[in-house]
Amino acid sequence: MSAAMDPQRRGQLLGIKLRALVSDHVGRVIEAEPVPLLGGSALVDADAAWVLVDDDACRLLGASLAWAIRHGATALNVVADAGGGTVARRAEMFNFPINVWFSEDRTLLPTVAEPLPERRSASMDNPDLIEMITNSGAAVNVEHGTIAGEVRGLEICRIVDQPTVGFFAELSDVVMPAAPMDGAFDGGEGVRLEVGVGAADREAFQMLHGDLPTAEALTSVVATVITHRSAAARQHPLNRLGAERYLRWEAEQDPGRVGLASLASVEPPTPRPNLKDPIPCVAAGATHDDQAVHVVFSSGVDLDAIPFVADVQRLVGTPVWLAVPARDLVPVTRDMAELLLNPIELIALD
Incomplete structure (x- = not known):
């Protein structure tokens, strides 16, 4: 229609x-x-x-x-x-x-149920580009065959094997790629590192249009994102985007926030379709008595967080928890959680 x-x-x-x-x-x-x-x-x-x-x-x-x-x-x-x-x-x-x-x-x-997508491994054959990401201060994140650089949960770059015509371009004003500045941008055989931050504020991307070498430009992007992406920062597109991944990053720095001894990000059960829509994310950790758990992070009142948890439960063999800001833990979320075949623990983040 x-x-x-x-x-x-x-x-x-x-x-x-x-x-x-x-x-x-x-x-x-x-x-x-x-x-x-x-x-x-x-x-x-x-x-x-x-x-x-x-x-x-x-x-x-x-x-x-x-x-x-x-x-x-x-x-x-x-x-x-x-x-x-x-x-x-x-x-x-x-x-x-x-x-x-x-x-x-x-x-x-x-309707016949579709299986979860097959896990795709990422090629690590471009150590120079991976090193460029880590040297900039970003964290390397691998999900469903894609290698990206993240700063406090926000993707700022990714390694691609062809010019961007889809992932970044389809987001229009939300993500703006940097043009290649020098040879360091190219990983050979069409593989390249593309820099782009998901936000609507074009002024935040002026740095991406200068004549800085790629490595220097990427370092500048990292510094800018860190400035805006903190609990004390004023509202800005750079801290509104991927709020659930920022929560996961905070918990990785201090697993005690979710009652765990250790925590590290892992890929979700299905690929993330884009950067602008809020999609829950996943981390794997262990309790203080060494029990393995998976934690799903969500932000805002996301009614599909519990069905997302269902996919995680299907994928992993450990207990699954759902962590959301306390203000977002609404009664309907609790009601739907109680309908799952396998119970979950709900964590209210301060």
Whole structure:
């Protein structure tokens, strides 16, 4: 359905579509009035919630489940033509009936759960570029085959094997790449280090347009990010972006904040789609009695944090905790956590 359509009219049509799909599926006319939800529509019939997602449903299981339990439903049905495989996989980790469907004309068919993506190893064949990252003061972070440099949880550069036409460029104003300044930028055979910080404030990137050598420019970026990325710093795009990764960085410096003896970042169960959207992140650690745990960090009221935890639980064989700022640990998060097959510990960060 066209996103350019008037939102009210679009919502009405989606409600009509949902009621027709559910009526045909259950074999009777649905009397419940649909309500707008997630850019789609939702209704409750016979204690079962039905949610029609008009967009990619990958990160919408949490919002659908939250709506269902807040409306007294005892089961959830999600209808999605995109991203349903991810929703179905995560749904398997809940002790709550969740069915995922896709529509073929007016018939609802069950969606098959997609497996987690295969783990990709990163090539470490460019030690000069990796050394440039570490010498600048950034930390090397490897996730799903990608080598990046991070400063206090914020990605400021990554090693790529072709000119940027996707990851950085697709973010437009959010991420701005630096042009190569000298030979140190090039790792050979098309491999290069691209510098870019995720933020909307263009003034923060003026340093990237000068004639500094790459190594010097990268060091300057690190210094600028550190200035803005601290608990005491004033609000700035550089400390609003990737807030969950900043929380993880803080906990790595002081694992006692989450009640652990040690903690180190690890890659998430699925690749991060971009830098601008808040996506939970993961760390692996050990308690003071040497029990292995994984900690998921989230910031803001992210309704999909618990489904993300479900993916982590599927991936690892250790207990999983969820750490969020105390102000963001809302009742619905606790309610959804209690529906997981495997209980988790919730950590409220001061």
